[in-house]
Amino acid sequence: MTSDGFRCLVVDDEPRIRNALARLLEGVGYRCEQADSAQAALAALEREPAPVVLTDIRMPEMDGVALLHEIRRRWPEVAVVMLTAVAEVETAVACLQAGAYDYIPKPFHVDEVRARVTQALEKRRLILENRQYQEHLADMVDQQAVRIEELFLEGVQTLAHALEAKDAYTKGHSARVAAYAGRIAAVLGLPEADVQLIELGAELHDIGKIGVREAVLHKPARLSDEEYHHIMQHTVIGARILEPLLKHAPQVLAVVRSHHERPDGSGLPDRLRGDQIPLHARVVSVADGFDAMTTGRPYRPPRAVPEALEEIRQGAGRQWDGAMVDAFLAVCRDADHLPIPTPAVSRRRVPHRVAAGAIVTPPG
Ligand SMILES: [Fe+2]
Structure with missing residues (x-):
């Protein structure tokens, strides 16, 4: 899967880490937007939801966990990947249970970030495809049910006319x-x-x-x-x-x-x-x-x-x-x-x- 042209939102209150991640992802073809807080990230998503969000867990005021919950509630189709320090692995696992697509431990390596983000996007694509398929399937089942009822009803009408005839x-x-x-x-x-x-x-x-x-x-x-x-x-x-x-x-x-x-x-x-x-x-x-x-x-x-x-x-x-x-x-x-x-x-x-x-x- 190519990452060309995919938008990515990087959320971290530390400019050094944020810039490094953005440069890294841009280097492999992503278009990155940066947010220095969870609130700024939500504002950016309101303007235009990005398919993938990388967010630090520990941030002042609203932390990454709260941001994850808010994104899941408002934009469930957005893939969220958590950035975690070693000491936060337990929290990261809890985030996975809460709907995060993955987590990347710090300090991160270029190849690992690229692989995890690509994986998250692939998983998101499959989930969306599956959802569309299920909706299509449900529509088809509805149409079939309507048709079966119509056929049965036509049979009953034919019977009514035959009785009269x-x-x-x-x-x-x-x-x-x-x-x-x-x-x-x-x-x-x-x-x-x-x-x-x-x-x-x-x-x-x-x-x-x-x-x-x-x-x-x-x-x-x-x-x-x-x-x-x-x-x-x-x-x-x-x-x-x-x-x-x-x-x-x-x-x-x-x-x-x-x-x-x-x-x-x-x-x-x-x-x-x-x-x-x-x-x-x-x-x-x-x-x-x-x-x-x-x-x-x-x-x-x-x-x-x-x-x-x-x-x-x-x-x-x-x-x-x-x-x-x-x-x-x-x-x-x-x-x-x-x-x-x-x-x-x-x-x-x-x-x-x-x-x-x-x-x-x-x-x-
Ligand atoms: Fe009658």
Whole structure:
């Protein structure tokens, strides 16, 4: 390793020793700055940290040990080498334990100083390289973890769409609910991160139907009370399926669990009331209700859009949050036609970076 151009700060209160060391190091290619006290050394480092500092241990006011600690605290990437008298070897060893790179006993020899300083710089280079490598590795692991979650989520979404596709009555339901819910969220003026969370929650809201008996799910007649409660378990099952995957996006889990809650407290599974129902779920609930009404079921034909909108309006404050109903009616007024078309390919990413910090204040 060449020492050409490396900056070195020499700290000693004795000018004779300081000058001799500086000349010695300059003779082998270092650019040396001198400081006659620990305070002067700190001031020099504040101006521009040198990669290596050679410091005497015994100095008036602030000694070399205190200087070492201060440098380690403020500039941990600086290599500190202690200059020690024979009687100070124990202190020098303590300095090594405190993070000094090496120590040079006095009286020093040219070759020894050069070798120790070169070694210290080499050690520093390796430490910095190792740190960069570790940071890079941590980034790579993070990226891989995100990708694995995305792949898993895409699998779950594919499953949700496949489940719906099996049934002519529910085909495309989640994608349409996501399209409506996204527009409602936009009308409410929610931040883009929340719009994404709501759309993702809408896409996945009925995933728990995977755990509902087929005979109940596709029953071509009205459901009994027992069957109704069984099918409504899909909210709890869905949240349980997704919980390990979406710990960082609790808003999405809230949509899945609470999209059948009602402001009047008669909903399921938790009989939440009013604002107890998470905002993201309140948005999706209106969209879900409208799409369910305007698509047919084995036991009833689809309702006409004006009729469904009237029922939504009538249900404001009881079945659906009033502010969400107003926003949905505004969406429908602005829509070119209903149902709102959905993208051919729907793939939503988990908004990882924003999800954790997204804080939403309900409008109004
Ligand atoms: Fe549902």
